[in-house]
Amino acid sequence: MQGSVGTKIREARKERNVTLRDLSERTGLSVSQLSKLENGKARLTVDVALMIAGVLHVPVASFLFRPKPGLQARRSITRSGSGVMHEGNAMSFEVLCSDFRDKTNIFWRVTLTAKSFEENGGWRSHSGEEFVHVLSGRLELHTIHYDPAVLNPGDSILFDGEMQHAYVALGGDPVVMLMSNTVPRDGLPAGV
The missing domain is CATH 1.10.260.40 (lambda repressor-like DNA-binding domains)
Known part of the structure; x- marks a missing residue:
């Protein structure tokens, strides 16, 4: 069209x-x-x-969306376990499909083991929007403006990244989730 x-x-x-x-x-x-x-x-x-x-x-x-001239045939594949890894406070982030230029989202496969707000490093915030889809485990998402939200496998949430937030894994198992962050207008953060 x-x-x-x-x-x-x-x-x-x-x-x-x-x-x-x-x-x-x-x-x-x-x-x-x-x-x-x-x-x-x-x-x-x-x-x-x-x-x-x-x-x-x-x-x-x-x-x-309007297609960008000359860029309609792009694709990016990350084979299982081959994404660039970043380690945080009781969280590991595998960057997925990161080789596009001029992209608008960063995709991550995140494993969370933090059993408390403090173990996760407290509040975090960033520009843009954050989307989380829980693949396994039970996630408790804390945000500064809302009561904690408990997300089970198959549940998703989208929120403004500027709002302070933190993650806690409920129960004995780590939480594995698919996460997407919008890229700020001025480009990708260093190291991504």
Whole structure:
């Protein structure tokens, strides 16, 4: 699909023989709001893009991202156990798929053994957003503004990295999680 976001939405809708009224009824958005989106007179948010993509059965990325000229065929593979390792306070970070230039995320496979807030080194914070998906173990995520959240295997959380946070492994087993951090606009931190 080429063109603006609004054009992409309109094309996807028409390819599936869905009227604006049908899309309105199925998303809960007004016909007027949908028309403004399609005509470029309203900004598309991630939540709205997810609703529309779900109804039209298209990848949400087709609405949210524009391909970069010359970079559409990139890929990066990290074989099991071959990522660059970083060690922290009772945490080990394996950097995954790190060889793209101009990337917007850092991906990690993290193993946490800290059984207490202090063992994890206390509060940490950084720019951007942090996404965590628990693969195994039970994670207790502490944040300065919320009560601790307990995450079990299969649970995920996304939060602002600027908010002070810390991790604790509950029970006797380490926590293994997939983590992604957005890259600050001014580039990657040194050593990543």
